[in-house]
Amino acid sequence: MQSLQHKAAELLGSNRASVVIGYAEGSDGRVRPHFARTNDDAKALVWDQRCKQNLAVYLTKHEIKEMGPAAIIASPAVVRTIVQMASEQQFVRSFPITLVVDNDQVTELNDGPSLEAFATSHPVLFPSHVTKEVEDLAAMSVADRFAFWQEEFSRCFKCYACRSACPLCYCTKCITESNQPQWVTVAPHALGNFEWHLNRAMHLAGRCIQCGSCTLACPAGIPIALLTIEASNIVQREFGYQPGIKADAPAALSSFRVEDKEAFIR
Ligand code: SF4
Ligand code: SF4
Numbered sequence: 001m002q003s004l005q006h007k008a009a010e011l012l013g014s015n016r017a018s019v020v021i022g023y024a025e026g027s028d029g030r031v032r033p034h035f036a037r038t039n040d041d042a043k044a045l046v047w048d049q050r051c052k053q054n055l056a057v058y059l060t061k062h063e064i065k066e067m068g069p070a071a072i073i074a075s076p077a078v079v080r081t082i083v084q085m086a087s088e089q090q091f092v093r094s095f096p097i098t099l100v101v102d103n104d105q106v107t108e109l110n111d112g113p114s115l116e117a118f119a120t121s122h123p124v125l126f127p128s129h130v131t132k133e134v135e136d137l138a139a140m141s142v143a144d145r146f147a148f149w150q151e152e153f154s155r156c157f158k159c160y161a162c163r164s165a166c167p168l169c170y171c172t173k174c175i176t177e178s179n180q181p182q183w184v185t186v187a188p189h190a191l192g193n194f195e196w197h198l199n200r201a202m203h204l205a206g207r208c209i210q211c212g213s214c215t216l217a218c219p220a221g222i223p224i225a226l227l228t229i230e231a232s233n234i235v236q237r238e239f240g241y242q243p244g245i246k247a248d249a250p251a252a253l254s255s256f257r258v259e260d261k262e263a264f265i266r
Helices: 002-013 039-043 076-087 112-121 128-139 142-153 161-165 190-204 213-217 225-239
Strands: 019-025 031-036 070-073 097-102 105-109
Touching (some): 002 070, 002 097, 031 039, 076 097, 076 112, 105 112, 128 225, 142 190, 161 213, 213 225
Parallel strands (some): 019 070
Antiparallel strands (some): 019 031, 097 105
């Protein structure tokens, strides 16, 4: 922990970073996001198994951008997110200073090749129950899968915590808030919930880096990441595109090749 705090203080002291995004102790033994801007702030940084939410969600917030250059303490999921954001042109001048911690050793990843190399050597590792849930859902008949999601979505009350927790839901205006025209029914009833979740899944298909933060954030206990994880799995199968691995890869669902099989593209 000390080397992380020293590294953060060094980055802030040398003005290489104006803010270091990490975690600090919260209440009830939990951790909370922490935005270190001074030497004293840096001393509060912690990094352990409790730090699960994807902090890259803050990198696209204007409040953070306005602070100046940012550094971020990164899990493998955060590194994948940064690579994916780069492929979507979210970093205009340079990458955030990305700090990965291993056995109290801190390594800086500051450019595309080092981030890509780290992302490639740290594949997605779900807890075994998540892997099984993804496989079980994929093996279901369409009718059973529909019934599963109907049941899960019946508890959704459209708080949008899943959207807020997702680092790749960074649009400043979401389709759910559009009312001219009204694309998505506002009410959290069966139709409104299906419209919302299918829209979100389609917008994240081939972009979800499978961090699981949306599921962790859901107060209704809906395993919502299963939907976007499977959508990304399908895109990978069909188009050979894995999000969060190549910083200059064209996005699978917003680019095309003339040899693509669908005739309408030509
Ligand atoms: S966090 Fe859960 S309850 Fe809230 S909108 Fe998302 S799925 Fe629905
Ligand atoms: S949709 Fe994917 S990238 Fe977004 S929070 Fe959920 S698991 Fe992470």
